[in-house]
Amino acid sequence: MLKLIFALLVAANAVLFAYGKGYLGQFSGNEHEPARLQKQQNADKLQLISASKAEAVAAAVNPPPPAPVPRDExxxxxxxxxxxxxxxxxxxxxxxxxxxxxxxxxxxxxxPGQEISSYIVHIPPQGSRAAADKKADELRNLGITNFFVMNDSSPLRWGISLGVFRTEAAAQAQLAALNKQGVQSARVAPRYTGxxxxxxxxxxxxxxxxxxxxxxxxxxxxxxxxxxxxxx
Incomplete structure (x- = not known):
């Protein structure tokens, strides 16, 4: 018990010593911001400014980077x-x-020539090689193997040829047979002399x-x- 009382006394003396030296500030409530400001060095040269003015000064000191110049393409x-x-x-x-x-x-x-030389049964152009290959896989799944993907520079590029015939009647007969097998997107078109x-x-x-x-x-x-x- 005596040890505890002795320790409390030592602690109290330490607090009083720190307060006397000013390490703990003043408890009187008189040390507000204006008082602290007066204690600063060169306090007479300090000036309070508004937030908007502070932002304007900051913008003048650190201006934003210039906008990138668009390149002429x-x-x-x-x-x-x-x-x-x-x-x-x-x-x-x-x-x-x-x-x-x-x-x-x-x-x-x-x-393009003016005379019809034959008729082609075809699936219209698919827009790309990948799309044409996908359509070709669909034909194989239907059991159709007699076709080829057109990859030349003609207007039918990336379409699929399903046969070329000398007469329109023969081409129409082939189209009807394909429809029965499940091919609904095929068409008949004339081919002209080169x-x-x-x-x-x-x-x-x-x-x-x-x-x-x-x-x-x-x-x-x-x-x-x-x-x-x-x-x-």
Whole structure:
């Protein structure tokens, strides 16, 4: 018991000593913010300002980073067409186009003929190779194997051919047989004789590339450029 009383006395003396030195502040309640401010060094140079003014000063000292400048991207042309070229001129034209390295953006097709040469039973274009392959799998599941995916640059690209016939009656008979097997999306379409003239199409090209193609076409006085007639 005596030890406890002795420890309490020591603690009380320590508190009084700290209070006397000012380590615990003043308990009188007189030490508010203005009083503390007066005790600061150079207190006469300090000034209270409003929050809006403080934000304005902060913005002036640390201005926001400048907005990024938009980059000028060359516009793209949906589709440009040139021709009609005879075969001899077409070869010369392609030689001059080669340095442009247009790749898939350049396509060549025959000018459609006027006489019907045959009839094709087909499923219309599916839009992509993957979609065409999916449709082909559906045909196999129905037990149909006599077909092929058309991957040339014709208007039927990524369609599926189910047979070519000399007469429309034969094509219609094939279509009826396919309908019975569960194929409902097949169609019959005429095929025309091929032309000896060629048309070139250029897709997704910049204005600069368009101008370079036009200069090449200008070397062939009978040819001109124009918007595509069957842009896909």
């Amino acid at each position: 060359p516009p793209a042309i949906a589709c440009l067409e040139a021709g009609n070229f005879v075969l001899a001129d077409a070869r010369k034209f392609e030689e001059r186009l080669a340095p442009l390295a247009l790749g898939d953006r350049q396509q060549r097709r025959n000018l 032309s000896k003239q060629l048309i070139y199409q250029f897709r997704d090209i910049s204005e600069e590339t368009k101008a370079r193609i036009a200069k090449i076409v200008a070397r062939f006085p009978e040819q001109e450029t124009r918007s595509c007639t069957n842009a896909r």
